[in-house]
Amino acid sequence: MFEPIQVLPRIRLAPGYGLTADDGSFVSSETARGAVTLYSFAPTDCGDECAEMFTTLATVQERIDEEVDLGDTDFRIVTIALDGVADPGALAAAAEQSGADGTNWRWYGADEDTTRTVVAAGFRRWYERADDGSIDFDRAMVLVDGNGLIRGEYRYQTLAADHEKFVRHAGILADEIRNADGATALAYEAAHLFLCYP
């Protein structure tokens, strides 16, 4: 039965960045090129407040591994520390507490100025340090494709269960990636042209 092609919009350029990862390595937006990456944002000391979000991310990672055929394209989850932490030890501790596996789900961080450029100006995610030193922030996630383009922006807690939406959108992106060559690419470009968005 004929099913219309759906695509995720190419919203805008994701920011370029150079950050420190939880294993101490230097990572950049070029490191992410070619992979589908779901970015999230949280302070390293986010405890119970972030528990639900971290559970969702773990579920997304598990379900995408099992249910979405991305071919040779990697799927990664990145949580960027909002509190200006670039110390790998602190990032690794936050990663462990959140349930990040250190492979496909990593924590990245940088000094406060760089973090603000990347998160606030680049990803356009609001956050600010409160008087008591804690960080108020917009619980949001951003889906970026292998070309460095933002394909989805999500406020955490949507009408649909969050992991359902992320898995569905990853599946749509996977279909486009698998059909990026040959005649089917024309159909997908046409779908973009005619705004066949979910």
Next chain:
Amino acid sequence: MTDLMPPRSSGDPGPDANDGPSGRRRFNDGPSGRRRFTVALGVVAVAAVGVVAALAVVSSLRPHLYTGTVLQGDEPAPSLAELAYGDGTPVDLADFDGEVVLVFFGYTNCPDVCPTTMADAAAAVGLLDDGDAERTNLVMVSVDPDRDDAAKVGEYVGFFDPGFRGASGPVEAIDRAASAYGVFYQLNEPEADGSYLVDHTGTLMGIGPDGSVRVIWSSDVGPEALAADIAALLS
């Protein structure tokens, strides 16, 4: 010898120049046959013209398939106003309303991707018709401000095309602009002679006539494909 052929009647014109080898009459024999032939020829000609016209219409209606990756968002391209050209004038993208601007982040000591991308961009502009070429601009932003001031970048890109422009500014401003355009750059450790390379994203960004980032190209796009995409942006 006996002649076995029947005698001709007076109404039989007999074989003539219009008869075939066997003496059969050809299609266009006589005034009515010639008319039928002319009508048929006309129908074929009209049909051929119709097919050619239809193909031309279909071809003109078919959307251009971009080689670069097309973005759907229509928000204004990230500002470059914190940067300036060699004469000190701030880069104001509004100066290019209704035109195409190619934005590239590179540096003048770049050994490979920058000169090839600039050469390809210049060749692409050369492939455009005069009107489109007039409405195509390029701004290269330096990712090596210690060695490149805006005037030097301008001189560098002007070597490829006199219309291309160079821009630079304080490191913090370049950082912000680069990040906004999805560009990462990093200075490598200097060699013994003090020279160093800069790793940087080699993507070429195309701002459309509406002022939003419309297309991104990888550095190996090639002049022909780039020219075709620019022409489509301007159409």
